[in-house]
C-alpha cells in the first residue's frame with residue numbers, strides 16, 4: 001500500500017469534470033504527454049511509477065489481484081475516480097471494449113470520452129456568468145465547442161451534481177476507509 005503522504009499528494013492532483021469523472025492532472029504515459037485521453041502516470045516515492053488509475057484503485061480498495069486489470073466504467077482513461085473503476089480480466093476488458101464499440105488493441109477501452117468532459121469547472125462557471133450577462137446559448141456553444149443542449153444543461157444546473165468539489169476535498173489526506181465512505185462505496 002502507498003504511504004499516506006503519497007496518497008494525499010495523489011488525490012490533490014485531480015480535478016472534476018462535468019460527468020463526475022476525476023481527471024488526473026499529473027503525468028501521462030510517455031509519448032502521450034499532450035493527449036488528454038491518455039492514461040495517467042503517477043510517480044511517487046522518488047522511484048516508483050504506476051498507472052494513475054491503478055494507484056487510485058489500490059489506494060482505495062487494496063492490492064489489485066494478480067493478473068487483473070483496472071477498467072473504466074466511464075470509458076475515460078485519465079479518470080481516477082474509484083467508483084468509475086472496476087476490476088476485470090483481460091477477457092472482460094476486451095468484451096467491455098467491444099461492447100462500447102471501440103476495440104483498439106490496448107488493454108482498456110479508450111476512444112472519445114463523453115461529450116461533456118471537455119469542459120473544466122472554471123469554464124462552467126464562466127459559461128454561467130456569460131449567460132447571465134447576456135451571451136446567447138448558441139454563441140456559448142460555438143465558443144466552447146459543445147452542443148447547445150450541453151450549454152442548456154450547464155445553465156439550468158442539470159449535471160451540476162457531478163461537480164462536487166467537497167467530495168474530492170474529502171479524499172485528500174484521508175484513510176482508504178474514509179475515502180470509500182465519501183463515495184458511498186460499500187464493501
Ligand SMILES: [Zn+2]
Pocket residue numbers: 020021022074075076079080081084
Ligand atoms: Zn470517470
